[in-house]
Amino acid sequence: MNLSIAPKGCETAVIKKAGCFFTAACMWVRPTALWGCPLCESATGEQVREGIFNADFGSHLLAILLPFLVLVGIVALIYFGLPPWRKSEPQRAEPRTAESMSELRDEDL
Amino acid sequence: MHALPNRRPLIAAGTTLGIGLGGFADGIVFHQLLQIHNMLSAKFPTTGVELERLVVNLEINMFWDGLFHTFTWIMTAAGVGLLWGAVRRPDAILSSRTLLGSILLGWGVFNLVEGIIDHHVLHVHHVVETANHLVWDLAFLGSGLLLILIGWALIGRASIDLRHPRRNSPPPS
Numbered sequence: 429m430n431l432s433i434a435p436k437g438c439e440t441a442v443i444k445k446a447g448c449f450f451t452a453a454c455m456w457v458r459p460t461a462l463w464g465c466p467l468c469e470s471a472t473g474e475q476v477r478e479g480i481f482n483a484d485f486g487s488h489l490l491a492i493l494l495p496f497l498v499l500v501g502i503v504a505l506i507y508f509g510l511p512p513w514r515k516s517e518p519q520r521a522e523p524r525t526a527e528s529m530s531e532l533r534d535e536d537l
Numbered sequence: 538m539h540a541l542p543n544r545r546p547l548i549a550a551g552t553t554l555g556i557g558l559g560g561f562a563d564g565i566v567f568h569q570l571l572q573i574h575n576m577l578s579a580k581f582p583t584t585g586v587e588l589e590r591l592v593v594n595l596e597i598n599m600f601w602d603g604l605f606h607t608f609t610w611i612m613t614a615a616g617v618g619l620l621w622g623a624v625r626r627p628d629a630i631l632s633s634r635t636l637l638g639s640i641l642l643g644w645g646v647f648n649l650v651e652g653i654i655d656h657h658v659l660h661v662h663h664v665v666e667t668a669n670h671l672v673w674d675l676a677f678l679g680s681g682l683l684l685i686l687i688g689w690a691l692i693g694r695a696s697i698d699l700r701h702p703r704r705n706s707p708p709p710s
Binding site for chain 1: 545546548549552553556576577581589592593594596597600601604605608612619646647650651654655659661
């Protein structure tokens with residue numbers, strides 16, 4: 429079902445224009461700029477790149493990432509609970525009914 | 538007999554959201570507005586250096602700050618996803634106090650974990666790059682502990698309410 433109110437040829441022209449615009453935008457945002465380096469053509473830009481992409485890149489990336497890995501582990505612990513070998517005794521919850529759940533839903537703020 | 542409903546999905550979602558939002562608060566307030574606490578400011582200092590070196594160090598720190606914000610964005614998006622999953626579960630309980638407490642808990646855990654790893658173990662940056670940075674770093678850890686305690690108390694209070702869901706309701710006529 430065609431829900432468009434524009435003439436068919438007009439739609440094609442719009443798509444072509446959008447494609448040209450997207451291509452031009454991609455050419456304008458060159459890969460060097462994507463690396464967060466607006467001064468890449470200058471000597472300062474070269475120093476910035478050397479300061480980022482060097483032998484320490486991996487260790488710097490790990491330093492940034494490490495806290496997040498620990499935090500994801502903490503969230504997983506909250507979500508899944510302790511691993512089975514750390515639990516003292518298994519806890520089983522009875523299946524809940526819609527009626528009992530409505531009793532326990534609170535709006536406490 | 539009723540078993541307690543499953544609060545883990547909501548607490549996990551709130552904690553993840555808190556981690557993401559806490560990371561954004563850190564990045565916006567400290568990195569951008571106050572222009573301190575940049576990701577590698579201990580290795581690429583932005584104070585006490587010549588102007589040309591300052592520009593280079595600022596750009597390098599900006600790159601790593603961008604990666605930091607990328608990870609905080611991912612955590613926030615994951616928190617929204619977990620929250621959506623939690624509200625759709627039939628056994629999950631929807632408690633505003635639990636959600637708020639979990640968000641504060643997540644923010645506090647973020648400050649604590651980021652502070653211990655980056656400030657005290659790896660030494661990639663400090664809150665303020667001065668000679669007495671330890672005071673500021675300890676204050677940062679203290680803020681994390683305080684947020685955890687407040688969040689924990691809110692979650693605990695909500696669990697008391699859940700065990701007595703009708704204690705505040707008027708007596709039946």
